[in-house]
Amino acid sequence: MVKAWKHELDIARYTRHIKLNHGNFQAYNNRGNVYQQLGKQELAIADYNKAIELNPEYFIAYNNRGNLYQQLGKYELAITDCNKAIELRQKNGMPYNNRGFAYLMAGRLEEAEKDIRKSLELNANNIYALNSMSELYAIKNDPVETCRWLMLAIKRGYNKWNYLRTSKTYDNIRKHPCFKEILSRRPDCSTSRRPSGRFVK
Numbered sequence: 001m002v003k004a005w006k007h008e009l010d011i012a013r014y015t016r017h018i019k020l021n022h023g024n025f026q027a028y029n030n031r032g033n034v035y036q037q038l039g040k041q042e043l044a045i046a047d048y049n050k051a052i053e054l055n056p057e058y059f060i061a062y063n064n065r066g067n068l069y070q071q072l073g074k075y076e077l078a079i080t081d082c083n084k085a086i087e088l089r090q091k092n093g094m095p096y097n098n099r100g101f102a103y104l105m106a107g108r109l110e111e112a113e114k115d116i117r118k119s120l121e122l123n124a125n126n127i128y129a130l131n132s133m134s135e136l137y138a139i140k141n142d143p144v145e146t147c148r149w150l151m152l153a154i155k156r157g158y159n160k161w162n163y164l165r166t167s168k169t170y171d172n173i174r175k176h177p178c179f180k181e182i183l184s185r186r187p188d189c190s191t192s193r194r195p196s197g198r199f200v201k
Contacts, residue, residue, distance in 0.1 A: 010034045025054035029061045036068050044068055059088035063095045070102045078102040093122035097129040104136055104169075112136055127158040135169040143176035150182060161186040 014031035017024050032047030048065035051058055066081030082099030089095070100115030113136055119129040130153035137145035150164075164170065165183055173179050 004038070007034050007038050023054055025051040025058055025061070028054065029058070029064060032061070033064060036064070036071075041068060041072060057088055059085040059092070059095070062088070063092075063098060066095070066102070067098050070098060070105065073105070075102045075106040079106075091122060093119040093126055093129065096122065097126060097132055100129075101132050101135075104132065104139065109136065109139065125156050127153045127156050130156065131158050131160075135167070138170045138173045141172040143173040143178055146170070146173050147176075147178035147182060150179075154182070159186070 011031055011034050014027045014034070017027040018031070021027075028047045028051040032044040032051065035041075035044035035047060045065060045068060048061045048068070051061035052065070055061075062081045062085040066078045066085065069075075069081060070078035079099055079102050082095045082102065085092075085095035086099070096115045097119035100112045100119060103109075103112035103115060112132075116129050116132045116136065119126055120133070123129070130149055134146045134149035134153060137143075137149060150158075161183070170179065
C-alpha cells in the first residue's frame with residue numbers, strides 16, 4: 001500500500017512537470033516508468049512514445065519501452081527498440097542486457113549470451129545482467145553455472161527472491177540442490193513479476 005501510494009505521488013509530480021512544460025520528454029519517460037511499475041502497460045507505452053516523439057535521440061525511452069515490450073512477450077519489438085538504444089548509446093550496458101534477455105526468451109541463445117556478456121563488459125556489477133546469465137544457463141540446463149552466476153548477482157545486491165522461485169526460466173534446474181539451497185536463504189516475497197531494474201531514468 002505504501003509503495004502504491006508513493007507511485008501515485010510520483011505520477012502526480014511528473015504530470016505537474018508535463019503541464020508546466022509540454023516538451024519535457026524526461027518527465028514523460030519517468031512517468032512511463034512509474035506506470036510500468038504499477039502494471040499500467042498501455043499508459044507506460046504511451047508515455048515512452050511521447051518521450052521519443054519529443055526527442056528521437058533519447059536512448060533511455062527506447063530502452064525502457066523495449067524492456068516493457070519484452071515483459072509483454074513482444075520480443076521482436078523489444079529487440080528493435082534495444083537496437084535503437086544501442087545505436088544511440090553504445091557504451092551503456094543496459095540495452096545490451098535487455099536485448100539479450102529478449103533474445104533469450106525468443107530462444108536465440110547464442111545472440112542472448114553475446115549481448116549479456118557485452119553488458120557485463122561495460123558494467124561488471126550489473127546485477128540484472130548477472131542474473132540474466134544465470135537464467136541463460138538454467139535454460140541450457142547447466143545448474144552449476146546457473147548457481148555460480150546467481151550467487152555473483154546476489155553478492156552484488158540482487159534480491160528478487162520470489163521471482164527466482166516462480167520464473168519459468170529456472171524450471172530446468174529448480175530441483176537441483178545448489179538452486180534449492182540458494183532459495184532457502186530468504187523468505188517468500190510478494191511479487192513474481194520480472195524485476196523492473198532494467199529501465200532507467
